[in-house]
Amino acid sequence: MGQWWQDAVIYQIYPRSFADGDGDGTGDLAGVRSRLPYLRRLGVDAIWFTPWYLSPLADGGYDVADYRVIDPAFGTLAEAEELIADAAALGIRTIIDVVPNHVSSEHAWFTAALAAGPGSPERERFWFRSGDERPTDWVSSFGGETWTRTKNPDGTPGEWYLHLFTPEQPDLNWNHPDVRREHEEILRFWFDRGVAGIRIDSATMPVKDPSLPELDEVEQHPYVDRDELHDIYRGWRAVADSYDPPRMLVGEIWLADAERFARYLRPDEMHTAFNFDLMGRPWAARELRESIRTTLAAHAPVDAPATWVLSNHDVTRPVTRYGRSDTAFSFASKRFGVPTDLELGRRRARAAALLTGALPGSLYLYQGDELGLPEVENLPLVALQDPMFHRSDGLDPGRDGCRVPLPWTTGGSTFGFSARGFGPWLPQPDDWGSHSVEAQELDPDSMLALYRSMLALRRDLPRSFQWHALDSDELLAFQRGEVLCLVNFGPEAVRLPPYQEVLLCSDDLTDDRLTTDVAVWLRLVHH
Ligand code: NOJ
Secondary structure (H helix, E strand, O other): OOOHHHOOEEEEEOHHHHOEOOOOOOOOHHHHHHOHHHHHHHOOOEEEEOOOEEOOOOOOOOOOOEEEEEOOOOOOHHHHHHHHHHHHHOOOEEEEEEOOOEOOOOOHHHHHHHHHOOOOHHHHHEOEEOOOOOOOOOEOOOOOEOEEEEEOOOOOEEEEEEOOOOOOOOEEOOOOHHHHHHHHHHHHHHHOOOOOEEEEOOOOOOOOOOOOOOHHHOOOOOOOOOOOHHHHHHHHHHHHHOOOOOOEEEEOOOOOOHHHHHHOOOOOOOOEEOOOOOOOOOOOHHHHHHHHHHHHHHHHHHOOOOEEEOOOOOOOOHHHHOOOOOOOOOHHHOOOOOOOOHHHHHHHHHHHHHHHHHOOOEEEEEOOHHHOOOOOOOOOHHHOOOHHHHHOOOOOOOOHHHOOOOOOOOOOOOOOOEOOOOOOOOOOOHHHHHHOHHHHHOOOOOHHHHHHHHHHHHOOOOOOOEEOOOOOOOEEEEEEOOEEEEEEOOOOOEEOOOEEEEEEEOOOOEOOEEOOOEEEEEEEOOO
16 A cells, blocks of 8 residues: 555645635635535545635735634634544545745734844845845746835835745745744644645745846756755655654646656655646647656656646636647746637547546646636636736736636526625636536536546556557557556547447547547456
């Protein structure tokens, strides 16, 4: 028996948008608790909550004001503890988000730093710099500048502070012992409350080159993937390992270099990291095969399981992405008004579910993808909240379109999202009910039914993985023991090889032929 996280299915909950128990239009912990039976029936092993802590929500909760307080919009600490226990009773583990790169500008450390003024020890926990010029020309991950100038009490311009994201997310100084100590205490605070693991936000960014050079002045990037990070995560691993059972670390690591990526997964660092390579590839056999190969090859030497991720709260929903001419995800190419064939996208998203579900390692599933929700692209501009939209002067549609509150029922003013009361924090499209759990529950051809069957069958797949002889430029073909997974990317239908049983198919099979953009799991004939 391996460890649970080696092949777990982890369901990502964006709490604002999952289910609203108190009817104020914002999802909450009561809503999640009421839907735990749904998650159990879906067949997930763990849930990962994007930040649920006290936050002014300048970046959807990734601006944490206090790690030891649940945001009142979501509930209370006692409710979080009960939720963790209720989920555990159903066999579902809880993973929470930790955001080491920055805190909210309303965090007590930052307000103290502002109040204490230049040269104070309070400011040393952040990156404050004096001078008339901005200290560097680094560009924010959300576009725009990375330094904001403070004001002195007399109104004159004061020091600058660094924020790789929004000005409401000041970057912490990881050379400061308080920062390190505090984060290890935060881990313990939550591990003591039964949390099974943590997701580490923007995990390659917390350490900076203290000389603050421009990007082109140095060989090592001044703030991405710096070597000093590994020691921090070794410290976290030691904390995780001091628990029984040991807790798990999963890192958000966007790195093109597979070898650098794998360094975070050495045996005394993180257990796993999100593999975003697959999501960044176009829908084509050659590309996806290359991604699977390099992923498996990079993980082998460090003996860490791969992860498979089709989407999350930051990226365009697969049904929409796969219905476009450019099917690869990239932040840089997000625009309004891209022509989309949702029917095509849905067919491919179904195939992609069977493809990723068949791969060895752990699988991340973003809420609503099991319903095949499309990206909502016609939200009223005034409703958009994401800083990526606002900081790009409206060029980038931002990430609100994948964060629209879920539809649970076919009708009702919020499609079952809110128990009663106000409209949801982001408006739902008029046809949202057709994607609802209620609409799909009894339909054997629905996306929900496909996910449920896939997740159930996935449990029986052996660890082994082998490419199959049929694998070609147009057909992905690999075996997990006796189960063969085929995905047809070519224009022609492909005849199935001899088999004992069709376990799953993302669409209809006609005369034993697999048509374009369809995936199948076959139980092969014994030899
Ligand atoms: C990555 C998170 O997934 C994203 O939602 C957030 O905006 C940034 N990190 C900054 O914390």
